[in-house]
Amino acid sequence: MGFLKPFPIQEQTVPVILSGKDLMGIAQTGSGKTACFVMPILEKLQNEEVKKDRNIQVLVLAPTRELVIQIDEVFRAFTENLKREIRTMAVYGGVSINPQMKGMFGVEVLVATPGRLLDLIEHKALSISQITHLVIDEADKMFQLGFEEEMNKLFAMMPATKQTVLFSATLNDKVEEIKNRLTIDPVLVEVKPDEIDIDKITQLAYLVTEETKGPFLRYLIKEQNIKQALVFASSTRSADHLAEKLNKNKIPATAVHGKKSQGSRTGNLKEFKEGDTQILVATDLIGRGIHIESLAVVINYELPRSPLDYIHRIGRTGRALETGTAITLVTEADLQHFRVIQKKMGKKVQLLRTEEINLHGY
Template sequence: MSFASLGLSPALLHATRELGFSTPTPVQAEAIPAILRGADVQAQAQTGSGKTAAYALPMLHGLASLPMGGYRRQLRALILVPTRELALQVGELLQDLAARQAGSARQVLKVQALYGGVSINPQLLALRGGADLVVATPGRLLDVIEHNGLQLDQVRQLVLDEADRLLDLGFAEELDRVLKQLPVKRQNLLFSATFPSAVQGLADALLREPVQIRIEAEVQAPLTIAQQAIAVDADKRTTLLRHLAKEKGWKQALVFVASQYAAEHVANKLYKNGIYATAFHGGLSQGGRRQVLDEFKSGRWDILVTTDLAARGLDIEGLPVVVNYDLPRSAVDYLHRIGRTGRAGAEGLAVSFVSADQFAHWQLIQKRQSLQLELETVAGFEPSGFDQASEVPAEPARPGKLPPGTGGIKGKRPSKKDKLRAAAAAASTQDDTRN
């Protein structure tokens, strides 16, 4: 199948070729014709499946066929996203496509991205002549409306991108306020990696006889990503990371941690020890986050220590290494994280640090991802915290390897009776000591 068979205009087909879009992804092949027909769409597809282009291309096709009007453009299409980074990324793609779609034509569709973390004044100035299409986070959109910068009464198309995260991040009240200002008659498009009950309830309320698209997520990571798990005590992870970065010569690695504090702490420790590392998280200003990303992409930093803010919606071309310093909360998050590397057929490496207290969680991630990775050890960083309670033998059976799953073998871990006997013995010893 080709883009030409989907009904897009010649100008957009030219734009797709210039941007290197060769063949439609599954979600694009199903969504584009449905959107062009004017149908509501509910599409579930994993991150990296091409969801943005799946709605961007048909929306630009439709907007180009409408009269431009006078000096002030009327907003006809609105895309709501959960984060500033995604607003910027989607906005840049749409602006690029719109410019290529126009070609030598004098008028280009005007796309404006609205997001918080920066002054609202430049965004209000940019909207003085109106806009054809706006990509926005809900909070900043409402701020702009309150400043009389936009009206939503002429919107014909509404997109909720990453709808699951919009609700996860607490935008339900703001979404409701936005929806009340939109015309009743419009096309609604929902794109999300998952549709939990709260999101499905929103979908049911918004959509009218929608085209249902469900692209099953990959059970496993792409074969181009080599995955590695290393057993290490929690307090030695930073020195191990420093050791690996120097020994392997990592020049661009994305390191995931659990919190903003951890991102700053680990980045500072690495930097003080000669590793060009910096932190990236939601606590930074929008300008700071944009600067850090640009510097990382250009090679200014060797290691970017980040929260899950960078796990979805960011595309860092040619990223060779991802490290799970802290394990992700779920198997789905694990896929999102390591999916930052090995993109577009390139080879990538995903390394996970596994401490004793996280071993059970690591086993669950492996089970959900159908993985069977042996826990490796690095010379000089052999863990001391692994014992029977974590279901890993204290002494590895072979140098450099810790066989997984040995806790399920009889005799490798205490039974319930053994634990009760041990507790009784401990209590008896305490009584003897007191007496």
């Protein structure tokens, strides 16, 4: 699969999970954490007998549909050459529940969002009373995004004895709350964010006006011959409008955001990953769950609200062992906020002027 050596978080967590101990892994998005739990769990399962019932053995919980689909894809990629077939399945809301209910028999690894999982349990489609492994990905978000009540209901249905693995970008009060709620004392493995090298990302900023922002983006894509880029907008409306303008100017673009159906989001993402779409316009919520190998360019068409979101955005490129470029379009009104982002990041970004550029025809 192209892995030559384990990433730091994998090196430290895989042995702990293989040993059967509970684990709390703290690492940023894009540090290779999904493989940390996928590999050892599959290693254990392939040596066990096939179970043919509706009792799930491995439950992986994640906050967004995109992340659930992505984790399931990693499980499927790693199961291809095992001694025996291990059935995995992803379940999430926003699509019909019936196929999910029908497909549940014999599933050993279930990756789910909490709400849809509860719906399936209420429909008697499965049971989590005999799980042997529980994985909670992005645990820091799980209680913050209003999942608290759903999570508590699910915890009450699980057996007391199981291996629990938590992954989180930060160690905060909510994560402590989950630990206490599950009465676990996990091995703590932390890979500090500065180990994810922001220096591998070339950052550039261009000073534009509101009027020239759109034409300048199109100029940039065409003049710099940008083959593929993930472009961030601040709202669903802005993302749709931007994608529409790019398409009108013969730059193949599509938007992904929370207001699009799951089918359309998955399809758009697939087209982008396969290189059929040149520009993917995303909002912050969706941007967090997107993993694209070797994404060379990220463009901030509009600045995010928080400096942390800015780092998450540009972190979509320069992932794992790659290098990348992050471009930000800044208006006069954005300047103060952009200074704050640079200060928090601890890195100065060169601001280039654009008034001399002829944007006629863009």
